[in-house]
Amino acid sequence: MASIAQAIRMALHYGEENMGVKDIFGQDVGAPLGGVFTATQGLQTAWNSTLDERGIIGMAMGIAMAGDRCVAEIQFADYIFNTMDLLKIAGNTLWCTNGQIQLPMVVMTPVGAGIFGSVYHSHSFDAWASRLPGWKIVMPSNPLDAYGLMLSAIEDPNPVLYLKSKALMRHKGDELIPGEPVDEKELKAMIDKPVQNADGWKPRWPELEKYMVPIGKGKITRAGEHITVVTYSRMVHLCDEIADKLAEEGISVEVIDLRSIYPYDWQLIKSSIEKTGRVLFVNEDTEVTNFGEHLAYRATQELFYQLMARPRVLAGKNLPGIGLHPNLEKNSVPQLHDIEAAIREVVAEVP
Amino acid sequence: MSKKTTVKTGGKAVAGKTTKKAAKPAAKSTVKTSKKAAVPAKKKQSFGGLSEEILLRMHDLMVKSRVLEERLIKIYKAGEAYFWIGGPGEEAWGVPLGMLARKGFGPENDWLHLHYRCTPTMVAMGMTMIDSIRLMMNRATDPSTGGRNFSSHYCFPEWNVAPVTSPLEVQYPIACGTAQAQKRVGKGALSIVTGGDAGTAEGDFASCLILASRKGQELPVLITVQNNGYGISTPYDGQHGETHIADRARAFNIRSRVINGNDPVETYLALKEEMEYIRKTGKPSFIEAMVTRLYGHSSADGANKKPALFDPVLSFEKRLIDAGILSEKAAKKIWEIYETEGVNAQEQARQEPSPTPESVWDHVYVNNENADWRKF
Numbered sequence: 085m086a087s088i089a090q091a092i093r094m095a096l097h098y099g100e101e102n103m104g105v106k107d108i109f110g111q112d113v114g115a116p117l118g119g120v121f122t123a124t125q126g127l128q129t130a131w132n133s134t135l136d137e138r139g140i141i142g143m144a145m146g147i148a149m150a151g152d153r154c155v156a157e158i159q160f161a162d163y164i165f166n167t168m169d170l171l172k173i174a175g176n177t178l179w180c181t182n183g184q185i186q187l188p189m190v191v192m193t194p195v196g197a198g199i200f201g202s203v204y205h206s207h208s209f210d211a212w213a214s215r216l217p218g219w220k221i222v223m224p225s226n227p228l229d230a231y232g233l234m235l236s237a238i239e240d241p242n243p244v245l246y247l248k249s250k251a252l253m254r255h256k257g258d259e260l261i262p263g264e265p266v267d268e269k270e271l272k273a274m275i276d277k278p279v280q281n282a283d284g285w286k287p288r289w290p291e292l293e294k295y296m297v298p299i300g301k302g303k304i305t306r307a308g309e310h311i312t313v314v315t316y317s318r319m320v321h322l323c324d325e326i327a328d329k330l331a332e333e334g335i336s337v338e339v340i341d342l343r344s345i346y347p348y349d350w351q352l353i354k355s356s357i358e359k360t361g362r363v364l365f366v367n368e369d370t371e372v373t374n375f376g377e378h379l380a381y382r383a384t385q386e387l388f389y390q391l392m393a394r395p396r397v398l399a400g401k402n403l404p405g406i407g408l409h410p411n412l413e414k415n416s417v418p419q420l421h422d423i424e425a426a427i428r429e430v431v432a433e434v435p
Numbered sequence: 436m437s438k439k440t441t442v443k444t445g446g447k448a449v450a451g452k453t454t455k456k457a458a459k460p461a462a463k464s465t466v467k468t469s470k471k472a473a474v475p476a477k478k479k480q481s482f483g484g485l486s487e488e489i490l491l492r493m494h495d496l497m498v499k500s501r502v503l504e505e506r507l508i509k510i511y512k513a514g515e516a517y518f519w520i521g522g523p524g525e526e527a528w529g530v531p532l533g534m535l536a537r538k539g540f541g542p543e544n545d546w547l548h549l550h551y552r553c554t555p556t557m558v559a560m561g562m563t564m565i566d567s568i569r570l571m572m573n574r575a576t577d578p579s580t581g582g583r584n585f586s587s588h589y590c591f592p593e594w595n596v597a598p599v600t601s602p603l604e605v606q607y608p609i610a611c612g613t614a615q616a617q618k619r620v621g622k623g624a625l626s627i628v629t630g631g632d633a634g635t636a637e638g639d640f641a642s643c644l645i646l647a648s649r650k651g652q653e654l655p656v657l658i659t660v661q662n663n664g665y666g667i668s669t670p671y672d673g674q675h676g677e678t679h680i681a682d683r684a685r686a687f688n689i690r691s692r693v694i695n696g697n698d699p700v701e702t703y704l705a706l707k708e709e710m711e712y713i714r715k716t717g718k719p720s721f722i723e724a725m726v727t728r729l730y731g732h733s734s735a736d737g738a739n740k741k742p743a744l745f746d747p748v749l750s751f752e753k754r755l756i757d758a759g760i761l762s763e764k765a766a767k768k769i770w771e772i773y774e775t776e777g778v779n780a781q782e783q784a785r786q787e788p789s790p791t792p793e794s795v796w797d798h799v800y801v802n803n804e805n806a807d808w809r810k811f
Contacts, residue, residue, distance in 0.1 A: 106619065134649070139608045139642035146612015146626075149597060150542050152619070169602055181590040181598045182581030183798035217806065218799055241801040300811070350811040382808075 085256040085268055091227035092123040095234035098292045100129045103238050107147055109133045110140055110157030121253040125277045126287035137163055141170040148189035158193040161209040174243045175218030190237045190244050196368050197417045198251030203405035208369035210345050213245050220299050221345035223247045225320035226257035232297030249318040262293035302349035308338035311431050312356040315366040316342040326424045361392035362430050368417040371399040393433035398426045483700045487760050493699045497526035497748045499773045500555040503564050506777035507571045508738045516571045521587045522552030524729030527747035528696035531703035533559025538594050543622035546595040546613040548606035550630045551587040565780035575788045582790040603634035607643035614654040623714040625655040633666025635680050647719040648687040656719045663728035684721035696724025697747040
């Protein structure tokens with residue numbers, strides 16, 4: 085099975101071969117490195133930008149404005165904050181021009197904690213991103229979705245922010261990407277640049293097929309009856325793990341992998357909460373003015389009389405940063421035991 | 436609205452045209468052919484070899500732009516608009532730029548990434564007065580923003596005119612992006628970026644210098660700065676350590692010059708030369724144009740004419756008259772014709788619809804895909 089890094093790489097290859105992507109760029113995105121997580125190795129249109137996040141986003145806006153498709157990378161979301169007003173402009177350009185100027189650009193950036201990345205390799209960006217009207221925002225949790233969401237992001241005529249969990253870059257799923265060889269060693273031999281003697285190396289791409297995950301569509305990863313847990317990206321796997329554990333005790337947890345932050349799949353959330361009457365929103369961005377709070381607000385407004393317990397948001401603590409020592413990181417973003425405790429609490433609540 | 440425009444005008448009304456066709460001189464009869472032979476050769480040479488047709492066209496467009504800007508200010512002062520910002524005083528820079536740009540849609544034509552003092556350039560490219568006034572008066576018919584943005588925030592994608600943004604300097608790295616697409620097509624098109632002197636303190640200005648000049652990856656960008664000596668209220672010396680902003684470009688091996696942007700002839704010739712250089716080499720070039728901020732920063736500081744400052748329109752007009760290329764009578768007629776056009780355009784814009792409240796949700800996403808979470 086492909087890793088998420090390999091899935092993104094294959095999606096970008098498919099994009100440059102079949103969907104008109106002409107520039108894949110960012111810091112260390114081109115040869116020789118091919119991205120700090122190898123997600124852009126061997127791509128024909130990949131090139132190294134200057135160490136300048138604003139230059140990267142501005143350039144992407146210009147390329148998109150001229151009508152070409154591009155995928156730009158900010159090496160870590162921790163360094164995207166100085167581009168905030170450019171992101172704002174990219175999101176409002178269509179609106180400000182009364183529908184005249186489209187910016188079909190993809191910006192991808194690694195997000196979140198989970199690798200002990202210290203203060204500036206652990207930031208989340210989903211809550212910030214949700215305040216950028218005009219953008220679509222996606223956050224895959226597995227390789228197949230990473231592939232399908234990237235193709236959807238490339239095809240979309242709007243700017244799309246593709247937030248990829250850095251802790252999941254080596255994560256492998258349980259579903260093959262259409263065209264991916266069954267043997268992962270074969271895939272590795274085909275598309276991973278050798279660590280040694282890489283001079284003249286070129287990838288041998290598998291015959292990939294178009295596979296789209298529609299932006300705005302979530303997915304139920306665990307079906308359940310007692311509580312709905314709405315999450316995305318890295319937290320999906322933690323929530324699934326707890327759901328499996330609690331199932332052994334007879335607590336039936338439904339886990340929704342939202343996959344898109346905006347637009348989001350409210351109908352999926354709503355129908356699940358109508359079934360379970362209880363809901364927990366889990367993500368690792370900081371908890372004050374968190375995207376989960378918006379969802380909890382909406383659940384309260386629209387489903388109040390069907391709720392059996394107060395909606396909860398479990399998110400990162402409202403701290404200036406995530407400290408390096410494991411004691412610090414683990415006490416800053418939701419851990420397995422936090423998720424388990426929160427689910428138990430919501431399930432146990434008596435109306 | 437029931438307001439009547441009070442300015443008296445003469446000449447035939449030409450306002451109300453909504454099509455975006457190329458700018459045409461108001462008065463074709465301004466060339467005094469009978470005097471051509473009498474114009475001393477010495478005086479002709481002072482116009483850099485430019486033809487009388489070009490000189491008169493420049494003058495005509497400069498007047499048109501000035502009259503339009505003054506009309507916009509009057510609209511503001513009459514309480515028919517919320518804010519004015521524009522470029523009176525930059526006509527000698529902006530008009531030649533608009534005349535020389537390769538106008539059209541797509542990467543084989545020039546892209547223009549302008550700032551909010553670009554009315555002269557837009558007028559020279561063929562924008563009608565009423566389209567500027569519609570923007571000023573927030574009409575739904577405003578072709579640039581549909582009534583959503585401030586004056587001079589133009590957007591004409593059919594001419595590759597990128598949207599003018601209020602945040603300063605973001606247009607500089609964006610210009611590198613369109614230049615990247617133009618370079619790929621290889622038709623000699625360039626991306627032109629304009630901005631003020633104070634904005635060069637923003638990092639985006641440096642981003643542009645670097646992105647455009649990397650060895651072997653140079654981009655066809657005409658990087659320009661209009662130095663009017665102020666950033667809102669702060670004088671140049673309070674914001675700059677460098678002698679000339681153009682000196683910064685030289686550090687990146689970008690061809691660079693400082694010009695008198697108050698002289699349309701010098702500007703025309705410099706722009707032409709630099710544009711040809713970029714089209715031929717694919718490499719960037721830099722122009723710092725010294726200009727005049729004739730009506731202050733914006734309506735926020737009064738938008739009143741500063742009589743002590745150099746007026747490039749009146750000055751150029753006098754030169755043409757002194758050289759016998761233009762008569763005083765013909766010049767007066769040009770001002771009158773555009774004054775009438777402006778007045779009539781204002782009258783018409785008043786009658787046109789406002790944006791509807793419901794339209795706030797339009798164009799958040801392409802094809803009006805729903806953006807309202809309440810409807811997800």
